[in-house]
Structures are given as C-alpha cells and as structure tokens.
Amino acid sequence: MTAPTPLDTLWLTEAVRLREAQAGLLDDQQANRQARSVGGDLQARIQQRALWLAERDGMTAALRRWKQGARLALLALLLVAVISGAGLAFAALGDTPGSINVFRALGSLLGLNLLLLLGWALGMLLSRHTGAGLGQLWLWLSNRLARDAQAVQLAPALLVMLQRQRLERWVLGLLSNALWLVALLSALITLLAMLATRRYGFVWETTILGSDTFVSLTQALGRLPALLGFSVPDAETIRASGNSINGLEQARQTWAAWLIGVLLIYGILPRLLLTLLCLWRWRRGRDALALDLDDPAWQPLRERLMPSSERLGINDAAPERLHEVGTPDAALSSDGAVLVALELDNQHDWPPRHAPHVLDAGILDSRESRHRLLEQLTGTPPARLLIACDPRRSPDRGSLALLAELARNAGQTRLWLLPAPAGQSLDPERLGDWHEALNALQLPYTEQPAMTWLESGHD
Structure with missing residues (x-):
C-alpha cells in the first residue's frame, strides 16, 4: 500500500475534523500516543493522528475508492465531451447536402462555448466562490460512484481545504476548460475529416443585412487566423458566396481554411490558455496548502499532542465497542x-x-x-x-x-x-x-x- 501524498494527508485530516465536528470526538488515545511518538510540530502531529484514525476507521480505504470513482467520472465526462464535439461539427455542416452556411456553422461551433466561457470569466471576477458547472457535475458523479458511508465527509472536506487558498475555483475551472478543450478538439478533428472526404460549398444568407456587413465581419474574424497563415476570403469571394454556392476550388479551400482558423483561434486557443492558467494556479496553490492552526477546532488537540501540556491518564469515556487488536x-x-x-x-x-x-x-x-x-x-x-x-x-x-x-x-x-x-x-x-x-x-x-x-x- 503506497503512502498517502501530502494532499491526501491534508484531505484526510480535514475529513476527520468534519467527522468529529458532526459526531463528537473519536476514541483517539492510541492515535494521540502514536502522534506524540512520531514527534514534529503541531501540524505534523495532527496529521499523524488523523492518518491513524482514518486508517483504523476505514476512511483511507474510502479515499482510495472515492478517487477511483472520480477517475471513472472524469473518463465518462471525457467520452461525453468527445461525442459532443463531434456533434457540434456535424451540426455546423448543416442539413443541406454539400452546402455550409458560414455563420450558422460558426454559431454551432462557438456559440455555446463562448457564452459559457463569458459566464465563467464573469463569475471569476465578480464572485468570491465560483464553481464551474462541469466541475460541479464531476464532483457529483464522483460521490455517486463512491457509494461508501465512510466517504460522506470526503467531498466537503476537499472543498473546505481548497477554499482556504481559494483553489476550488481553479480546480473546477481546470476541469471545465479541459473538457471544453477536448470537445472543441473533437469538433476540429471531425470537421477536418468531413472537409477532407466530402466536397462542400460555402454560402451566407440574410434578409435584413447587406453584403458589406458580412464582408467586414468575415475579414475582421480572419485577421488573427491570418497571422498564423490561415487564408481569408477577399471581398469579391464573400459577396459571390452570398448569391449561390461558390463552386470554385480555390474559394472552397479559402472558406474551409478560414472556418478552421476561426475555430482554432477563438475556440480552442482560449480554452487551452485557460486550462494551462488553471493548472499553473492549482499547482502553485497546492504547494502552499497547510492546516489553519488558528482554527479553534485544533486547540483541544494542542493540549493533547504537545508534550509541554499533555495530560496524564485516560480522561475520555470508554468506547461502546473496542477496536480490533492489530500488530504494529x-x-x-x-x-x-x-x-x-x-x-x-x-x-x-x-x-x-x-x-x-x-x-x-x-x-x-x-x-x-x-x-x-x-x-x-x-x-x-x-x-x-x-x-x-x-x-x-x-x-x-x-x-x-x-x-x-x-x-x-x-x-x-x-x-x-x-x-x-x-x-x-x-x-x-x-x-x-x-x-x-x-x-x-x-x-x-x-x-x-x-x-x-x-x-x-x-x-
């Protein structure tokens, strides 16, 4: 059995604290002696006590099962993201065989993504506690897959621990942005596969807007992709696409390159950068995680774990059930x-x-x-x-x-x-x-x- 990581140790310590806050102090005399024998500062002794109690009461095994459930939930969400991304690509290709409505395709590929991305960004700026929807869904699935009575405090303990460094927003944001990145990559791959194996013409249609509006909008969206070498249709090609399906080979390739470039620059690249940002903030904050020793919940343990103030004898009431005898x-x-x-x-x-x-x-x-x-x-x-x-x-x-x-x-x-x-x-x-x-x-x-x-x- 592998030793718990520093994050697992903090996690189990917080879970034991929540359990004792709800059900009262555990029978911890042996755990306190074990912590005193190991030595170290107060945080090290509190964590050693928590590890002993978690191992004795089955919380360590419950944590392993919870993490297995979390991995299964993540795999399920990744599968859904891949399928959803392919669905976005098929929706972008339209119902008319051989014809792609340019801005309807953009709406299918980027519309929902940009709306949710804007909502997430506003939440990060305006709200103290922000949980991305996909991240919350992952937590819910993880709890459902764990199905363990000893795992009841694990998810709340994880959130309480992360909130001390305001890391929950970055962890859940990492999950949300990563899943959207996978979905958009799936859409890009599907789109490339369909464009490479079928011939499509590109059109735009409107009733109330003029062609100049579409020319300006198309060229404005194409400026950033053009910096990476993606083609941008000229004004004549754009106007010609408003009249009928443009059958010229060069025009089809230019429109296809423009569509892929816009998806890459305005869809995939922002999600990739935000995923890397959340990952960087998570790793930096994880290294700074520690117990808040000023929390009143730890003060009774200071009395029992530090030699300068420990009390002799057995002061707690006898337990209703004696624990099994093990061998150190x-x-x-x-x-x-x-x-x-x-x-x-x-x-x-x-x-x-x-x-x-x-x-x-x-x-x-x-x-x-x-x-x-x-x-x-x-x-x-x-x-x-x-x-x-x-x-x-x-x-x-x-x-x-x-x-x-x-x-x-x-x-x-x-x-x-x-x-x-x-x-x-x-x-x-x-x-x-x-x-x-x-x-x-x-x-x-x-x-x-x-x-x-x-x-x-x-x-």
Whole structure:
C-alpha cells in the first residue's frame, strides 16, 4: 500500500475534523500516543493522528475508492465531451447536402462555448466562490460512484481545504476548460475529416443585412487566423458566396481554411490558455496548502499532542465497542519481551522469576503507570507481551479497553489468568466471564505459567 501524498494527508485530516465536528470526538488515545511518538510540530502531529484514525476507521480505504470513482467520472465526462464535439461539427455542416452556411456553422461551433466561457470569466471576477458547472457535475458523479458511508465527509472536506487558498475555483475551472478543450478538439478533428472526404460549398444568407456587413465581419474574424497563415476570403469571394454556392476550388479551400482558423483561434486557443492558467494556479496553490492552526477546532488537540501540556491518564469515556487488536509494524522486527501485571494485590507473589532479557514493567495500578507503559510500548513495541490478571476481579470495560490498547502495541500478546492465592478459590462464573470477554477481543489466554513462551517465543 503506497503512502498517502501530502494532499491526501491534508484531505484526510480535514475529513476527520468534519467527522468529529458532526459526531463528537473519536476514541483517539492510541492515535494521540502514536502522534506524540512520531514527534514534529503541531501540524505534523495532527496529521499523524488523523492518518491513524482514518486508517483504523476505514476512511483511507474510502479515499482510495472515492478517487477511483472520480477517475471513472472524469473518463465518462471525457467520452461525453468527445461525442459532443463531434456533434457540434456535424451540426455546423448543416442539413443541406454539400452546402455550409458560414455563420450558422460558426454559431454551432462557438456559440455555446463562448457564452459559457463569458459566464465563467464573469463569475471569476465578480464572485468570491465560483464553481464551474462541469466541475460541479464531476464532483457529483464522483460521490455517486463512491457509494461508501465512510466517504460522506470526503467531498466537503476537499472543498473546505481548497477554499482556504481559494483553489476550488481553479480546480473546477481546470476541469471545465479541459473538457471544453477536448470537445472543441473533437469538433476540429471531425470537421477536418468531413472537409477532407466530402466536397462542400460555402454560402451566407440574410434578409435584413447587406453584403458589406458580412464582408467586414468575415475579414475582421480572419485577421488573427491570418497571422498564423490561415487564408481569408477577399471581398469579391464573400459577396459571390452570398448569391449561390461558390463552386470554385480555390474559394472552397479559402472558406474551409478560414472556418478552421476561426475555430482554432477563438475556440480552442482560449480554452487551452485557460486550462494551462488553471493548472499553473492549482499547482502553485497546492504547494502552499497547510492546516489553519488558528482554527479553534485544533486547540483541544494542542493540549493533547504537545508534550509541554499533555495530560496524564485516560480522561475520555470508554468506547461502546473496542477496536480490533492489530500488530504494529515495528514489533515484527523486535525481539523484546515485556512482563506486566494488572491491578494485583499483595496476596500474589510478584514478579515471578524470569530471564534477564525480559523487561518487568511492574504492576499497573494507577493512571500514571498505565500511561507511562503505553507511551513506552508505542515508541518501542515488543515482540511478546505477557499480561497477568487476577480473575477474582470482574472484567470491567475499562480493564478490557486497556488490555486491547496494550495488545495493539506488541507483536504477540498473552493473558495469564493467575491462580487464586493459597487458601482461596476462583469463582467459576467470573472465570467464565473472563474467557468470554477475552474471546471477544480475540486475545489468547492461559491459566498456566507462560514464562517459557515469554522468554523464548514458544512453549
């Protein structure tokens, strides 16, 4: 699995923030410890915490699926753009076989494009938040294709993140202009193919305008294409085309070159330049993206992630459901072994004799001792962890949550259910409660001494 990009990291961080803003703080004690162990400034720790929570709760996988859906939506829109561009070219060629009405063709090829382009430009100038229609359509399709409950916050988080640098207008503008560029290129290719394989005559028709108007307009539109070498019909050719279909070979080629040049200069070139402009602004703004640490939403995390002000102990309420026990990557290459006991009284003879390389973490009987051991295991997870428990006590929710957290920071974990002290006996019903709870956590346990396994890794 590839590491998330800096943009993905910011994206997931914002998504976790939105989720916590809607549903309350997540169970993040292990995530906070992991972030503190990695170190760095506050932004790095907030992002590390968010990555841990996103991976645990499935948001990282949801992001990958959302991006797959976004790519599929983009491919679908590109296909629609290609087909639409070809449709524009066929509409420009007209219904009359062998005849092209010049300005009707221009209206078909450039009319809608120029209107939408003008609307987009006015929106960029006059509106603070501008979303191109095709860009919004892409976002909607991406959400529809994702269909993942964990992806609910991804699209809003993306927009909130981009709005900090006002990048959403450039991202959506990039999509819109690029799709229009593809459509116009498709129209150009289709037009070239039709002009190369069929013979067309060019005419213009009017009832209320004179021929001088069309002469002036045609030559004005042809000035910029002429700079690139495209032919422009002279006044005589333009007037002759107003009377009937001009059958001269030279006139047909001149009109065809003029039409292609106008499409290229006034349709394709502006969209290409705007696509490059949006791409440049997006890349420059993307490199400047960062968390707004002055946002009040991050202030509680400052208290919990920075060592200068961190609080000892477990202050949050116990979760309704304990998360699955995993294995940290660092423990896979470790040879360490740790022995620890949970809330033992002085009736037990503790600790048992063990090999010198086994670390005795003592008895966890306070918040400070629990916190200290969890911080140590997070930084250097051992290969094996043996936790001794007194089965005379009830397996309450807090104890089980602690066992799950300890187990998540070791390669292998075993629970040692100690025998009753001399002269006492274990309650079979309470012992059964321990078995049921540990089975639910998928933690192996034994009622026999497990020092051999702890010291050597086998029984």
